[in-house]
Amino acid sequence: MSHKLSRLFAALGAGLLACAAQAEDVQVAVAANFAAPMEAIAAEFAKDTGHKAVLSSGATGKFYAQIQNGAPFEVFLSADDSTPAKLDSEGATVEGSRFTYAVGTLVLWSARDGYVDGKGDVLRKGDFQHLAVANPKTAPYGAAAMATLDKLGLTQKLQGRLVQGENIAQTQQFVATGNAELGFVALSQVYKDSKITSGSAWIVPAQYHEPIRQDAVILAKGKDNPAAKALVEYLKGDKAKAVIKSYGYALD
CATH class of the missing domain: 3.40.190.10 (Periplasmic binding protein-like II)
Known part of the structure; x- marks a missing residue:
């Protein structure tokens, strides 16, 4: 091997080591x-x-x-x-x-097509057994969900139907698996490239919560x-x- 090639490989090796070190x-x-x-x-x-x-x-x-x-x-x-x-x-x-x-944006979501209407009236109709929310003490989306229920005057009415997830990921899983008919989740969990990826949803107006x-x-x-x-x-x-x-x- 020529001295030029040797120097070239040595320089390349040194460069790679420098990158690895950084x-x-x-x-x-x-x-x-x-x-x-x-x-x-x-x-x-x-x-x-x-x-x-x-x-x-x-x-x-x-x-x-x-x-x-x-x-x-x-x-x-x-x-x-x-x-x-x-x-x-x-x-x-x-x-x-x-x-x-x-x-972030809060959304009321169901894995069922056509179950959640575009105004969230499904909450008032009450035709469900379980509504999933994240723990409002540790998850900001859970706090936003409870603020939304307060805004709608439905907290007391629906209290007995709430299923609480440890975080927003577990909350979404409750709904995805059918353990809850619907739930408040982050829009990012059910949305990609300008559309809801599955099921049905109501995007909660921003003024309903902080x-x-x-x-x-x-x-x-x-x-x-x-x-x-x-x-x-x-x-x-x-x-x-x-x-x-x-x-x-x-x-x-």
Whole structure:
């Protein structure tokens, strides 16, 4: 082998090692409603940056408790804006890293075609045994669901029919499997490319509950991880925003 080729291969090898050294994993806590779009974004993030986002999805309130107890998460994608703000005030985040990555939409959904009407009147008719909602104490979409029932004056009437999911993912499963005829879920769970993917739905008017502003933040454990900063910046880019919008979210 010539000296020129040797030097070329050596340079290529050094370049690959440098890339490998710079590529990092980042541990990400993701609100359950954002699990599907985040998986799509993470795949593109890996292709475009070499970094790998390791995702864990669940209820925002539970993640808060886990972060307080030292969980190894480095980036947190919340289902609200108040939990990241609280972590900010407690000194558990990288100052100045918090921003709104999506604004969520609540939907009343049934796996049955034609079951939920376009105005949500099915709730007043009461022709069902079970209505699924996420735990309002730990899941912002659950809190929005209960606010909607309050707005409609139906909380007391339907209290005995509520089936509570630990998070919005479990709530959607209750409805998808028929354990509940209908339920309040995130639009992103049943919507893709400008249409409801299955069943029937009523998109809850935004004025029925507080805005579901979803904030992301770099946590203190991610302070020195370049992949954490890279992921947050990637979420602000056009490619990630296109994915976010395709799942029915609004952008701030």
